Amino acid sequence: xxxxxxxxxxxxxxxxxxARFAEEVGFDGVMHGDHFCFPDVIRSRYPxxxxxxxxxxxxxxxxxxxxxxxxxxxxxxxxxxxxxxYTMATRHPIVTAKATGTLALLSGNRAIVGxxxxxxxxxxxxxxxxxxxxxxxxDEAIRATRKLWGGGAVEHHGxxxxxGPVRLEPMPGYALPIYIGGSGEVAWKRAARLGDGWIGGxxxxxxxxxxxxxxxxxRAEAGRADQPxxxxxxxxxxxxxxxxxxxxxxxxxxxxxxxxxxxxxxRSTIDEKKRAMDAFARDYIRAxx
Numbered sequence: 001x002x003x004x005x006x007x008x009x010x011x012x013x014x015x016x017x018x019a020r021f022a023e024e025v026g027f028d029g030v031m032h033g034d035h036f037c038f039p040d041v042i043r044s045r046y047p048x049x050x051x052x053x054x055x056x057x058x059x060x061x062x063x064x065x066x067x068x069x070x071x072x073x074x075x076x077x078x079x080x081x082x083x084x085x086y087t088m089a090t091r092h093p094i095v096t097a098k099a100t101g102t103l104a105l106l107s108g109n110r111a112i113v114g115x116x117x118x119x120x121x122x123x124x125x126x127x128x129x130x131x132x133x134x135x136x137x138x139d140e141a142i143r144a145t146r147k148l149w150g151g152g153a154v155e156h157h158g159x160x161x162x163x164g165p166v167r168l169e170p171m172p173g174y175a176l177p178i179y180i181g182g183s184g185e186v187a188w189k190r191a192a193r194l195g196d197g198w199i200g201g202x203x204x205x206x207x208x209x210x211x212x213x214x215x216x217x218x219r220a221e222a223g224r225a226d227q228p229x230x231x232x233x234x235x236x237x238x239x240x241x242x243x244x245x246x247x248x249x250x251x252x253x254x255x256x257x258x259x260x261x262x263x264x265x266x267r268s269t270i271d272e273k274k275r276a277m278d279a280f281a282r283d284y285i286r287a288x289x
Contacts, residue, residue: 001244001288002254004082004232005277008033009060009261012068014270019072019079021274025281026289029080029112030072031199031256032065034087039122047119047183048201054120060261066099066111073107082112082232084199085181088145089118089138090127093161096141097148097168104149104172114199115142116182135186136160142194146175179232192218197230197253205239205247212251232256241287 005022007015007030019030038058045052069081088096096113103111117134118124124131137160144156151171155164180191181199188211191198198215212231219225234256239247244255257280260273 001248001252002028002232003280003285003288004029004031004254004256005280006031006033006084006234006256006259008084008259009056009062009266010259010273011267012061012063014273015063015068016071016075017270018273018277020075022277023076023079025278026285027079027257027277027281028254029082031082031084031114032068033062034065034083034085035062035120035123036087036090037123037126038062039120039126042120042122044119044121066103069111070103070106073103073110078110080110080112081107082179082199083114084232085114085116087118087120087123088113088115088141089134090124090129091141093141093144093148093156094163094166094168097145097171100145100176101149101168101171104174104176105170109172109174109176112177112179112197112199113145114179114181116180116187135190139190139194142178146178149173149175177230179230188214188218189222191215192222192224196228197232200231200233202234202236204236205243208233208235208247208252209250216251230254234258241284244284244288 005027007018022030040058042054046054049055065083072081100113115138117138121131140158140160144161147154147156148168149171151173153165153167177196179197179199180187180195181201183201203211219229230253232254233252260268260276264272264276
């Protein structure tokens with residue numbers, strides 16, 4: 001079982017030290033949320049809450065996640081980094097490939113590009129991109145970005161993107177892992193068709209085995225059952241070590257420690273965050289080790 005720490009919404013000047021300490025106490029990776037901007041007025045329904053209200057106010061921190069990961073990679077050696085979740089459809093594939101390809105080279109290929117279609121129409125409006133058919137746009141963006149990561153002269157002529165031949169140098173020469181997020185059958189099918197893994201939005205431990213079985217079935221139907229696939233599943237309630245062992249046996253590869261915003265409050269010192277990570281490592285990471 002692998003364990004990740006969610007570093008969304010923390011004080012930006014604590015990001016580097018939090019990543020360094022997370023590696024020190026045994027976390028496998030750290031996660032970052034993403035919104036390239038956050039409109040002051042949001043009428044879109046947030047899909048992960050019962051009442052549709054987003055849990056975050058408009059002034060919570062969203063530093064550029066690729067820049068943040070690069071800074072964290074410079075002070076760590078094995079820690080992985082995941083976007084959870086990057087709204088790829090609000091950016092052009094060339095922009096995504098340039099930033100993430102550079103990060104792959106600087107970090108030794110330690111970054112995961114977690115993507116989903118996005119739920120906030122106002123963010124798409126700010127980018128000047130239609131909110132409608134964002135799922136199809138994301139699918140094409142994934143294919144175009146993977147081509148660009150390969151390096152050399154690349155061209156793409158599709159429904160949403162048309163460019164090339166262009167060169168982005170340097171590129172890593174390999175495809176970065178793309179993990180899919182979202183909710184429901186459409187997202188699971190996208191993960192089966194296009195993903196190298198799945199990043200959940202929060203599931204009850206008792207619901208995880210059925211989700212894992214569904215992903216396994218859909219991957220088999222897509223002809224991809226023999227390809228590597230990692231499942232990173234945040235849980236909606238704390239699970240015991242024994243529960244996690246059962247979930248791991250059922251195919252859950254990793255879970256996530258909650259954001260500090262939800263455990264020790266909206267403002268905390270670096271020492272308070274270190275104590276929280278060390279307590280999690282004591283209760284879970286070391287228990288598995």
